[in-house]
Amino acid sequence: MKKILLPALKAGMLVGTLDILAAFLHYYLATGKNPLFIFRYIASALLGPAAFSGGTEMYIAGFLLHYLVALSFTLFFFWLYPRLAVLRKNPVATGIFYGLFIWSVMNIIIVPLSRIGRFPNTASGILISASILILAIGLPLAFITRHYYRRQQ
Structure with a gap:
């Protein structure tokens, strides 16, 4: 498990960044408003409506929570990948499924x-x-994880 921690953390940071950038772009195109609002929205998952009236700390809380979730899904996928042979058959199908x-x-x-x-x-x-999660997290993770485990063999 220790061996996969650094590659999984790097992958989690990458897919977390792709995901939040896609969410920012979508939010901005849909509303024309500052996409940093999304971090307050994420923070509201734990803090409720207070997240919308707080200051910089709410942006930071949302940022940290977003990456915690992205890293959790990434670590789970890195753990699951060698245990389910079906995940190794087709990275595109795996990425769509995981998204x-x-x-x-x-x-x-x-x-x-x-x-x-x-x-x-x-x-x-x-x-x-669903498309954002497939394109920003599922597909990149499927290919990154496949590459990682192939290099380990």
Whole structure:
């Protein structure tokens, strides 16, 4: 486990960054507003409405929470990959599956249990958020993890 920690942390930082940049871009294009608001929204998962009236500390809390979640999903994938042979068959299918898995866990379990309550669930919102998770996290993780484990053999 110690051996995969640094590569997994690097991968988690990468996919976390890709994910937040995609979310920033989508938010800005959809609203024309400052995308840093997303960090307050993320912080509100733990802190509730107070996150929207706080200062810099709320941006930092959202930033840290975002990367904690991204790193958690990355570490889980690095742990799971060698244990499920089906994940090693096709990295594109694996990336799509894992992106949809993340979307499902976040929307069915994590967010409803948070102080946010639930994401907006319009058809376009679901499609956009699932696509972001597939493209920014699922696919990169599938290829990075595949490359890592092939180099270990």
